[in-house]
Amino acid sequence: MQEPLLQLKKLNKYYGSSHILKDITFDINYGEFLTLLGPSGCGKTTLLRCIAGLEAIDSGDILLNGASIKDLAPNKRNINTVFQNYALFPHLNVYDNVAYGPRVKKSMSEKELKTRVADFLELVQMSGYEKRMPHQLSGGQRQRIAIARALINEPDILLLDEPLGALDLKLRKYMQTELAHLQKKAKTTFVYVTHDQEEALNMSDRIVVINKGEIQQLGNPREIYNNPKNLFVADFIGDRNIKKVKVLEKNNNYFRIKLGSSIIDIKCSDYAGGGCNPGETAILAIHMDKMKISCTEIPNSFSGEVMSVHYAGSQIRSEVNVDGEIVTVIEYQNNNSDYNIGDKVYISWEESGAVLLPLEDYVEGSNV
Amino acid sequence: MNTKPKRLRTFYLSLFFVILYIPVLSVILYSFNQSPSTAQWTGFTLDWYKELFNDRVIAEVFKISIVVAFLTSILSAILGTAAAIVALHVTKGMEKKINTVMILPLLIPEVALGVSLLLFFSALKLPFGYLTLVLSHSLFCVPYVYIMVQLRLKEIDISIIEAAKDLGAGTGQIIKTIILPLVMPSILTASLLAIAISLDDVVISTYMAGPTSTTLPVHIFSMMRVGVTPKINALCTLILVGTFFIVGLSQLISKTRKQKEEF
Numbered sequence: 104m105q106e107p108l109l110q111l112k113k114l115n116k117y118y119g120s121s122h123i124l125k126d127i128t129f130d131i132n133y134g135e136f137l138t139l140l141g142p143s144g145c146g147k148t149t150l151l152r153c154i155a156g157l158e159a160i161d162s163g164d165i166l167l168n169g170a171s172i173k174d175l176a177p178n179k180r181n182i183n184t185v186f187q188n189y190a191l192f193p194h195l196n197v198y199d200n201v202a203y204g205p206r207v208k209k210s211m212s213e214k215e216l217k218t219r220v221a222d223f224l225e226l227v228q229m230s231g232y233e234k235r236m237p238h239q240l241s242g243g244q245r246q247r248i249a250i251a252r253a254l255i256n257e258p259d260i261l262l263l264d265e266p267l268g269a270l271d272l273k274l275r276k277y278m279q280t281e282l283a284h285l286q287k288k289a290k291t292t293f294v295y296v297t298h299d300q301e302e303a304l305n306m307s308d309r310i311v312v313i314n315k316g317e318i319q320q321l322g323n324p325r326e327i328y329n330n331p332k333n334l335f336v337a338d339f340i341g342d343r344n345i346k347k348v349k350v351l352e353k354n355n356n357y358f359r360i361k362l363g364s365s366i367i368d369i370k371c372s373d374y375a376g377g378g379c380n381p382g383e384t385a386i387l388a389i390h391m392d393k394m395k396i397s398c399t400e401i402p403n404s405f406s407g408e409v410m411s412v413h414y415a416g417s418q419i420r421s422e423v424n425v426d427g428e429i430v431t432v433i434e435y436q437n438n439n440s441d442y443n444i445g446d447k448v449y450i451s452w453e454e455s456g457a458v459l460l461p462l463e464d465y466v467e468g469s470n471v
Numbered sequence: 472m473n474t475k476p477k478r479l480r481t482f483y484l485s486l487f488f489v490i491l492y493i494p495v496l497s498v499i500l501y502s503f504n505q506s507p508s509t510a511q512w513t514g515f516t517l518d519w520y521k522e523l524f525n526d527r528v529i530a531e532v533f534k535i536s537i538v539v540a541f542l543t544s545i546l547s548a549i550l551g552t553a554a555a556i557v558a559l560h561v562t563k564g565m566e567k568k569i570n571t572v573m574i575l576p577l578l579i580p581e582v583a584l585g586v587s588l589l590l591f592f593s594a595l596k597l598p599f600g601y602l603t604l605v606l607s608h609s610l611f612c613v614p615y616v617y618i619m620v621q622l623r624l625k626e627i628d629i630s631i632i633e634a635a636k637d638l639g640a641g642t643g644q645i646i647k648t649i650i651l652p653l654v655m656p657s658i659l660t661a662s663l664l665a666i667a668i669s670l671d672d673v674v675i676s677t678y679m680a681g682p683t684s685t686t687l688p689v690h691i692f693s694m695m696r697v698g699v700t701p702k703i704n705a706l707c708t709l710i711l712v713g714t715f716f717i718v719g720l721s722q723l724i725s726k727t728r729k730q731k732e733e734f
Contacts, residue, residue, distance in 0.1 A: 155637060156637075157633055157636070157637070176636070177633070177636045177637050178636050178637070178638075178639045178640060178641060182637075183637055183638065184633075184634070184637045186630045186633070186634055187630070188628065188630060190628060190630040190631045190633065190634035191631075191634075192631060192634075192635070192649060193631070193653070194652045194653055203635070203638050203640075203648075204638040204639050207635075207638065207639050207640040207641075207644050207648065208639045252638065253637075253638070256638065256639065
């Protein structure tokens with residue numbers, strides 16, 4: 104098996120007395136699009152800056168192609184960064200911005216550089232903008248220049264720190280696809296930082312979910328979305344109903360649980376259900392958009408009373424009172440959705456949409 | 472509804488400027504007065520300017536002042552900028568200490584500063600003249616450059632410097648290719664200010680001037696002892712015009728910079 108491109112080994116970082124990164128250990132493979140996902144303040148940007156060399160680490164090691172780079176200055180690491188605000192040099196035009204890296208490294212002649220800058224401007228679809236100054240560019244254009252400026256150095260890894268954060272929604276969606284294409288085209292490993300789960304699920308080969316300086320889960324988007332390892336991931340990724348339930352029986356992956364007065368049987372993937380023993384209280388997390396409301400009784404479902412129905416474009420968002428617990432259901436409009444407030448309905452869901460998790464890290468009120 | 476306070480404001484502001492600039496305007500006016508006395512206006516003339524330009528001593532003294540001002544501005548631009556860049560790279564506590572030391576020359580009374588410089592340069596056996604003038608003027612011009620360049624440095628987004636580092640630039644390269652170009656407008660403005668301050672200084676220059684190297688303000692001062700002649704009015708008018716030109720130029724520099732960087 105090929106050696107990983109970058110290995111992070113028990114990385115720790117403190118700011119004063121606060122522990123920012125806790126024993127971060129994982130590998131980054133050649134050519135992958137890896138996303139560090141987490142809420143603001145979780146340490147994901149700090150981790151990125153440690154990889155870039157802009158922050159020193161307090162313990163642990165970083166290996167690039169098998170060699171430690173933890174004591175190398177940022178200008179000696181073959182890693183480049185696209186900063187959150189792009190950090191284009193305001194006094195240099197587009198050409199000089201992109202040419203900056205090769206020039207300070209004196210790695211090629213001006214003649215060679217000219218064709219190279221042209222190549223990379225073409226890669227990011229910004230040919231013809233050579234003479235523009237950064238302040239004459241739009242946000243999306245500035246970002247492309249920032250990417251070209253970083254990629255021209257042929258880094259082993261390109262780090263991107265929330266590069267879409269400053270763009271409007273429409274451009275952001277467009278740039279998501281663009282970035283994913285660009286990554287495949289440039290054949291460069293991308294490490295991307297974001298707090299936006301949709302962005303992460305959309306673009307990444309693998310996602311590292313981080314909270315409070317600790318890795319919560321590492322996996323591909325499908326795993327992260329369908330099989331959250333703990334409550335944090337379940338709550339952070341996708342919109343879920345998170346309810347405390349009583350475990351009555353357990354048989355391999357099959358559980359009999361009780362919510363209010365409804366008793367139902369569910370099947371859960373093995374690792375997610377570990378620890379939920381009969382008699383214990385556990386957490387049931389179900390994707391809102393994988394649930395279905397039915398007016399006729401169906402087996403193995405929650406029954407409740409419709410509290411509210413909101414039409415939001417193609418979606419209907421309904422709240423159902425199941426013995427005092429409010430369950431939110433998101434459905435796409437179809438002919439069956441003819442229930443009204445006050446109706447007694449039955450809620451069922453796709454098997455893959457639900458997970459059962461141990462109670463351990465449940466904090467009352469914070470997981471809604 | 473708010474026309475009344477607005478009128479009041481305009482009136483107040485006008486009054487303010489009238490009081491501030493009438494003395495200045497009167498100098499300009501009297502420099503064109505035929506009568507050597509300020510008591511009466513007898514007609515328009517350019518005679519005083521002719522007399523001024525024919526005055527060998529003033530021409531010589533003016534040349535000295537200009538040379539000293541330019542050398543001072545260059546020296547203080549270099550020292551002030553270097554100090555500001557150093558202050559950027561040290562800890563917060565150290566930066567505060569540097570700030571205090573840098574600004575101290577502005578707070579020490581000029582008379583005391585002059586005496587101490589006099590003693591110091593005598594002890595070093597430096598000949599009084601250009602050298603002592605430039606060194607002592609730089610002493611109180613450096614703080615202005617330092618403050619102005621430091622303000623500009625603080626405006627620079629730290630991620631720009633990190634980006635340069637990330638792209639492979641060493642500290643020297645970052646200063647040369649990023650920091651200096653970005654602070655250049657401030658350095659130029661500060662240099663112009665240094666020229667204006669140096670040209671204007673009387674107290675320190677009185678101590679520092681050598682037998683053959685008096686500066687213009689010191690010379691004007693000694694001329695005044697004999698009495699105010701309209702020639703001095705003409706000279707002051709020219710100095711005023713020069714100063715306004717310098718101020719205008721520095722405004723222009725900072726304006727174009729702001730336009731360039733508006734995102």
